[in-house]
Amino acid sequence: DETLNVYLRIKGRVPFGDLYTIEDNVLSCIVPASSQAAKLNRQNRIIIKKFSFSKIFGPHTTQDELFDVTVREKVLDFINGANGSLLTYGVSGAGKTYTMIGTPGDPGIIPRALNYIFRTVCINPNSRPCCKPMPNGKIEILSRSKQEVELQVRQGIFKDQSTSAELLKHERTFLSMQNTLKVTPVGVVDFFPPIFEVWVSFVEIYNENIFDLLEVNSNRGQQRTKLQIGTSHRNTYIKGVKHIFVTTGLEAYQILQFGLHNISYASTNLNMHSSRAHCIFSIKLVSGNNCEEYNVSNFNFCDLAGSERMKKTLNEGDRAKESSKINTSLSVLGRCIRSVREMQKNNSDICSAPFRDSKLTQLLQQALQGKENICMI
Structure with missing residues (x-):
């Protein structure tokens, strides 16, 4: 394989x-x-x-065809307890964000995945969180008071979206997407355990620093908190990242849009709205018979920052520094992929891939080594 x-x-x-x-x-x-x-x-x-x-996939490929071939099976594996990652890669303006997010009439991979997940698992929209996934892969059993705190954190994100009109706009957009997707097939799961909870997080890697895009009141004029990477049982995770409890695809989509509003965008000569950061939207699924017997699966949707040549972007100052960091981290990603492939060709157990040379490859190390589902578009 x-x-x-x-x-x-x-x-x-x-x-x-x-x-x-x-x-x-x-x-x-x-x-x-x-x-x-x-x-x-x-x-x-x-x-x-x-x-x-x-x-x-040729230029006439539909969003549905792309999702069906590249991601649908991996999302079903995720529902059944396996980890997965999807990366979109290309120059600025190549269509990465369109592929990942899409439009109201032509939803991208993430809205399709959310629709697929929540139509498959049928979570009660009025349910309360009881088992919160921790960044290191473990869970925290929530008391009644902590459950209330988690619900307030989610509500705080909804309230922080600048106007009720903006929230309504996201709701209409997702409902329009759902209307487009209502005829698409859903997964079949043989058994639903008593505990079935979905949590989402959203971070960006900007100039080799990790920031939480779900930080409420994160003002561009203020110093943002830099998050650090930790390790536990050889798994890499982000310390202090927020996980938000969601019960519907709409809630997850609204939180996604909140995070997109906080992304580090800038105008370059190739793209008026070029993302200058790698963005990772993660969905965690906690499932189990009780809080002692549980499984936490994770799916990362990683929209990589645009790779581009300096002379084509006419970048200077901060833009040039951003492009340099982006191109360096993408170069490290390429070196890691080549190293892993060489290891597989030679049937070797020794991997010399430079995973620690960038934050992106540190976080994707398990997937790049073939221990999790992963694909790139």
Whole structure:
């Protein structure tokens, strides 16, 4: 089995169809004459580069087709207790956020996953939290007073969204998405344990610092709290990150939108609204017969910051520093993937992958080593 499935999605309405061909999930690209590689080619021959993928999705692929092939089975595995991660990767403006979030009439992967999860597990929307997942993988049994605190934390996020009109807008958007998705199939689970709770968290890795996007009243003019990485039984986690209890897809979507509002965006020459951070929206599922016999599964939706060349972005100052940090962490990710693949090819138990060279790869280490479900688009 492949440890890491890598899918290619080709953006629609881009006039470069004459520069590539696709055959058997191999993309063959003609290197543009204006590129550095072509200029250094002294033989003046056409240069063709070939790239192999687990599957290639053409420009007319629908959001539903993409979700069905890449994520649906992994989300069902998550409901049944397995961990998983999905990464979207590409240059600024390539369509990563559209793929992940989508539009009201064309929902992306996260809204589809939320719809799939909550239509499959059917949680009582009036239920109270009783087992809170801790960042280190354990749980905390909540007293009545602590249950109330968790409900107030969630309510605080809803109240902090600038206006009731904004909250209503998110509600209408998600309901429109649900209306689009109401005919999609749901998963079949043989057994639902007495405890079945969903918690969400949302962080960004900005300039190699980790910030909680669900921090209420996080003002751009104020110093934000930097979160640290911890380890427990060889598992890496983020210390002090907030987990919010949700009982419906709508609540989870509203919290997602709250976090998106806090992301570090900036204008670059490639994209007017380019995210300058890696963003990780995580869903945790606590399930079990009682608070002594439980399982905590986790699914990460990781929207990687846009990779881009400095001269194309015309970045200076802070933008240049951001681009440097982004490109460095993406380079480390690539080196880790190559190291793991070499280890597998050689049937070796020794992994020399530089996971500790970036926060992103530290957090994804278990998945990149093949110990969890993972795929990249």
